[in-house]
Amino acid sequence: MPERRAAPPDGATGYPHYAPPPRRKRSSMPDVATEATEEPHLAPPGPRPATPGAPARRLPAAAEAATALAVAVGFMLWSRNIQVNPLIRVGQVSGLAVLQFRAAVLAVPLLTAVLWAAHRARGHRWQLVLRLGCAVVAGLGTGIVAGGIAVALRGTPWGLGGQDGDPGTLLGYAASFLRGEGLPDVYPPGFIVLLAEWARYLRGGHVGYALKDLQLLLSAVLGPLCYLAWRTLLRPAWALAVALPAAVLFLDPIRPYSHLVMVVLLPLIGRLLTELAHAPRMSVRTAALRGAALGAVLGLLFLCYSGWFVWSAPGVLVAVLLLVPWRQGSAALARAAGLLGAAAATAAAVGSPLLVKLAEHGADTVDRYAYFDVYIDPAYVLGWRSDRSGWPAAWAWPPPGELAGQTTFALLVLTGTGLALALGLRRPPVIAAVGCLVGAWLLRFWFAGHMERDQAVMLYPRTTWLILYALIALTVLSAMLLAGGARGAWLRLTAERRVKLPRFLGRRLAAGSLCSLAVFGAMAASWSANRYMPQGPQTDTMGIDAYRAHLLQRADGSCPSYAPGHTCAAPHPDWRPQDSRNTRLWCGNVEAKDWPTYCGGTAPFTDRPG
Structure with missing residues (x-):
């Protein structure tokens, strides 16, 4: 006998355990293979029964994914033939300008086609054009950044950072793995194994050259992968509105695998919660297969970087x-x-x-490295300065805001978050973003609050990125929910007053929004790439990483093409990094005379910064 279900109180809808009546036309459950409505929004309910036309519906999705990835990687490869000297500022500006010109050459015809389709094309053709247009813009966003990194590294086979800092650690671990010495105890092994095998089979065992390849490749595909992850939840334009700014803002070309995991993880958690909401209407076999597929992807992401899982866990568990x-x-x-x-x-x-x-050695591994973001107000989560001691000056960070130190941007995302909570708290994408936000927020202040007592940082400043990402996602979701509510109100109004709804209004708004997002993506990508243009050690900004790559000899002993003064140093052998034996905080970027003020006690050095 079928189970009897009670209707939601007061006519409310959206309970994940409530089966809506057949006459309901809209649901929060997405199905990206179906483009039934013209407004970019959460897709129609699912799961849907298999039909003979299912493979045909999957073809546009495959074309969308292939287009985004091909544009990103292709643009990065195309950028490698830009003929400029990356060590002089005029050459850097020329390189950035060529990137913008080439992006415009690709984007202007595409956006013209999208605008034409919004006015003239039929429904299914318009949907295809919009999907491919959003895919191209997603690919161009991080493709331009990766292209800028290729310009910055022109003439040298080494990647950002050379053999210093985090790149040096990664090179040491990969070289150690190639020598058969195994993997580090608790460092995520995914990228190290990929780097080592890439070097073994494609770079003749040279891990430094392999690191450059992967920095460029993963930087390029981060935008498309973020977009495609959000496409499992949202319509094309809305998925792009979340993915493009997040991908460009959070992209860290020095170690792109870390933030790639973050930008993909949040929408995948939303996908898991969506499947959970609809599990009662699935067969046991379907539920298990979908869970296994999502679990496999989550496991691979965990192997690449585990921190985001730890910081998201409390809120996601409650969700x-x-x-x-x-x-x-x-x-x-x-x-x-x-x-x-x-x-x-x-x-x-x-x-x-x-x-x-982690079970064997996690308790013995303590992060004691304190860098710039450890010293600022822990409640500031709307920007990250980097761990360099250059511009902006420490006294100018965080940037001052108009209202109790809060900027207009802060008020915007907080307003968006409030609206998302008011309008979509029962929707899995909103619940996923809120869960990640709350979990990261609580653990951030837990670790920071015990930092002095435990003499441990535990990477808590990195929660800044996850919190800001969740705020951006919630702001876009609130705009989407407002748009859906406004459309519903308009339809009810027109039904009562017999006022005809403009047929192509939703199309034109989507096309116009895509043009605006494309311009934003180009400008933001240029800003990101410009930060990594080579700058000498006297500035100590993010440009130092590209500068260091030009100071190391090639494998044949020659200097890179644009080495300063045509002089360079021989690279040192890659050694396996050792775990820190410190029992107290190590204050990075702090002069010895300032050590007592920042960390307490005296510095273990007297003549150099930390």
């Missing part, structure tokens, strides 16, 4: 408990348990190499 269909009976619970169990088991199996080491 999962809230979405479990506790009151729908044993059958619904069994399906939800199958989904979550398969996801957890698969993720644990794939991520087991790191999970085992």
Whole structure:
């Protein structure tokens, strides 16, 4: 006998455990293979039964993914033939200008086609043009940044950072792995293994050259992967509105794998919560298969960088408990348990190499390195200055705001977050973003609050990125929910007053928004690439990493083409980094005379900065 379900109180809708009546036309459950409506919004309900036309519907999705990735990688490769001297400022400006010109050559015809389709094309053709247009813009966003890095590294086979800092650590671990010395205890092994194998098979065992290849490649594809992850939840224009600014803002070309995991993880958590909300209407087999697929992807991401999982975990766990269909009976619970169990088991199996080491050595591994962001107000989460001691000056950060130190941007994202909570708290994408935000917020202040007592930083400043990412996502989701509510109100009004809704209004808004996002992406990508243009050590800005790559000899002993003064140094052998034996905080970027003020006690040096 079918189970009887109670209707939601007061006519409300959107409960994840409530099966909506057949006459309902809209739901928060996305199905990216179906483009039934013209407004970019959360897609129609699912899952849908298989039909003979299903492969044909999957073809545009495959074309969308292939287009985004091909544009990103292709543009990066095209940028490698820009003929400028990256060590002089005029050459850098010329290189940035060529990148913008080439991007415009690609984008202007595309945007023209999108605008034409918004006015003239039929529904399915318009949807295809819009999807491909958003994919191209997503690819160009980080493709321009990667192209800028290629310009900055022109003439040298070494990657950003050369053999210093974090790149030196990665090179040491990869070289150690190639020598058969195994992997580090608790450092995520995914990127190290990829770097080592890339060097083994494609770079003749030279891990320094392989690092440059992967810095360029992963920087290029970060934007498309972020966009495609959000496409599992949102329509094309809305997915791009979240992914493009996030990808360009958070892209860290020195170690792009870290932020690639972050920008993909949040929408995948939203996808998991969405599947959980609809698990009662799935078969047990379907629920288990979907859970296993998501678990495998989450396990791979965990192997590449585990911090985002730790900081998101408390809020996501609460979100999962809230979405479990506790009151729908044993059958619904069994399906939800199958989904979550398969996801957890698969993720644990794939991520087991790191999970085992964390269980064995996690308690003995303590992060004691304090850099610039450790010294600022811990409640400032709307920007990251970098760990360099150059511009802007320490006294000018955080930037002053108009209202109690808060900027207009802060007020904007906080307003957007409030609207998202008011309008979409029952929707899985909103719940996922809120869960990640709350989890990272709580753990940030927990670790920071115990920093002096435990003499441990525990990487808490990195939660800045996850918190800001969640705020950006919630702001875009609030705009989407407002647009959907306004459309619904208009439809009700027109039904009562017999006023005809402009047929192509939604199309034209989407096309215009895509043009604006494209211009924003080009400008933001140029800003990001400009930060990494080579600058001498006297400035100590982010440009020092590209500068260092021009100071190392090639494998044949010759200097890079644009080495300063045509002089360079021989690279040192890559050694396996050792875990820090410090028992107190190490204050980076702090002069010895200032050490007592910042860290207490005396510095272990007297003549150089930390």
